[in-house]
Structure formats: structure tokens, C-alpha cells
Amino acid sequence: MTHSEKSAASASVPADTARGYRPGYEVAAERVLEYIVRAGLQPGDRLPTEKDLAEEVQMSRTVVREAVKILSALGRLSVQKGRGIYVAEPEQSSWQQSLANFLPADLRQVDELFEFRRHLETTTANLASQRATPTQVKAVREAAQQSARAAEQGDIDAFTFADEAFHTGIAAAAANMFFASTVDAMRRLQRQVTTIGLAGIAGGSLQVAAEQHEAIAEAIAAGEPGRAEALMAEHIDMTAQQFQQEIWRRVVPGDETRP
Numbered sequence: 001m002t003h004s005e006k007s008a009a010s011a012s013v014p015a016d017t018a019r020g021y022r023p024g025y026e027v028a029a030e031r032v033l034e035y036i037v038r039a040g041l042q043p044g045d046r047l048p049t050e051k052d053l054a055e056e057v058q059m060s061r062t063v064v065r066e067a068v069k070i071l072s073a074l075g076r077l078s079v080q081k082g083r084g085i086y087v088a089e090p091e092q093s094s095w096q097q098s099l100a101n102f103l104p105a106d107l108r109q110v111d112e113l114f115e116f117r118r119h120l121e122t123t124t125a126n127l128a129s130q131r132a133t134p135t136q137v138k139a140v141r142e143a144a145q146q147s148a149r150a151a152e153q154g155d156i157d158a159f160t161f162a163d164e165a166f167h168t169g170i171a172a173a174a175a176n177m178f179f180a181s182t183v184d185a186m187r188r189l190q191r192q193v194t195t196i197g198l199a200g201i202a203g204g205s206l207q208v209a210a211e212q213h214e215a216i217a218e219a220i221a222a223g224e225p226g227r228a229e230a231l232m233a234e235h236i237d238m239t240a241q242q243f244q245q246e247i248w249r250r251v252v253p254g255d256e257t258r259p
Helices: 003-012 015-019 024-038 050-057 061-073 094-100 107-131 134-153 156-173 177-197 203-221 225-251
Strands: 077-080 084-087
Touching (some): 050 061, 061 077, 156 203
């Protein structure tokens, strides 16, 4: 059974049957969160009244009231006396703080970024080679081909666009929302390095990077997790070295001895 088939099978089994007995307030809390997603509510948005919310999730007001208390304690909802129930504004986590404090011209932090990217994206390449749908494989291949055409033309902007599509496409194909969102966050930081820490991508490496893209895309299409992972590691390592060299030249002009 494929990953998608397992997910579909799991989704088709009622919660109480799949997991055994669950208290009503747990089920209600889950349904409230599902309602928030389904309704497209964002932090700060107001939910229906307790009575209407109970109708939305098809459970009693008493159980929904308990669920709201739990979700409020967990920081997912904000209950404001006399005003109503709101989707809570997320507290800034240490993860968010580290992103806010990132210095794109600091070589040590750039090293840490690529060290993290290596572990992250080798895993997404591995998973993508096992889980990618035909449509996702096609999208990754097309992004790799677009990067190759941009490299041939020396078009840095077009290459950057294709590079973004390639890496985020693989993350999406890994079929794990946490990997996908984290890859997106790391790409945003790398964009800061390119824009602020560097004058642009070193054109001499575009052709090699594009060739690596195409090799990774083919490994994913062939369903070869180990090969896809190894090729991605090589690709990230080369990109990291390129960025390190360019930042070092900017920090210490004329010094060709590092890194």
C-alpha cells in the first residue's frame, strides 16, 4: 500500500473505531480545529458563538465548552470575556526567534543554515523518491529542466526561480507538511543570503547545479531513495561551499585562502 493509500484508508476509518474510546471533549477539540482549517480562519479571526460552534461540529454545547477550554489552555484559541472566541495569535517560539535574528552575511550562521538544509533536504529527497505522484515527478523534472535552460543562458533570475520551484517541489512530494513548511522557511533565509550577503549567485556554478538538479530529479522519478539522498547531499555541499567562498571574498577582499 502506498503512502497516499495508507493516508486515505486511515482517513476513512471513524476516529472512535481507529483509536478506541475517546472522551467527547477530545473529539470536539479535534473537530473545532478541523473547522478552523476548513473555514480558512486565521489568527485573530472570530469563531462562531459556542452554540453555533456546537452545531458546526455536531456535538453538545457542554462538550464543546470543555473543548474550547482545552484549546485555550494549549494556546490554539483565545476566549475573550464578553467578546467571543478567537483563533489565538501564535506566541513567538525559539524557532521563530532564530529566524528573526538570522544575519545573512555572517559566515558562521550561513554555515549553520546549510548544515541544517543538508539534513532536511536529503530526507525530503529520500521521501520524495518513495512518495511522489506522477504529477509531482513531472513538476520536479520540469523545474530541473528550466534551471538547465537558465544556466545555459546565464540568466541568474530565471535560474533562481527554477531553483526555488525545484526544491519546494521535492519538499511537497515528500508528503509531509512539516518538511514542506521548513524547506520553505530555509529557502527564505537563503534568499536573504543571496540578496544581502552576496551580490548574486556565482554564474560559473549554475551549469553544475543544473546538472545536479536533473540527476536528482531522475533519481526521484526512478524511485531510488539512496541515490536521491546522496545526490542531494552533494548538491547542498557544493552550494554551501559556493556561498562560503563568496561571503569570505566580500568580508576579506583579495583573500583567496578561505574557506
